[in-house]
Amino acid sequence: MPRKIRELKRDLARAGFRLQKRRGKGSHSVWAFPNSSRTITVSENDGDDAKDYQEQDVSDAIAVAKRASES
Numbered sequence: 001m002p003r004k005i006r007e008l009k010r011d012l013a014r015a016g017f018r019l020q021k022r023r024g025k026g027s028h029s030v031w032a033f034p035n036s037s038r039t040i041t042v043s044e045n046d047g048d049d050a051k052d053y054q055e056q057d058v059s060d061a062i063a064v065a066k067r068a069s070e071s
Contacts, residue, residue: 002049002050002055003049004046004048004049005048005049005054006046008042008054009042009046011058012061012062015066016033016065017040017062018031018032018033020032027044027045028041028043031061033065036065038061038064038065042058
């Protein structure tokens, strides 16, 4: 069963990403990691099923942010 978009957003928030005031267009939201140029855009509404590429993009962004904060 695919995860929901709200779960991906929750994972980003727990990893330290913050929702930018500069909102994306329509159902897009832009998330940024503090003190970094790393951003990720999450599309669709909270209740929609996440697509495989969205889950991969979020997990990659979290991994990169984690490595950056450790160094």
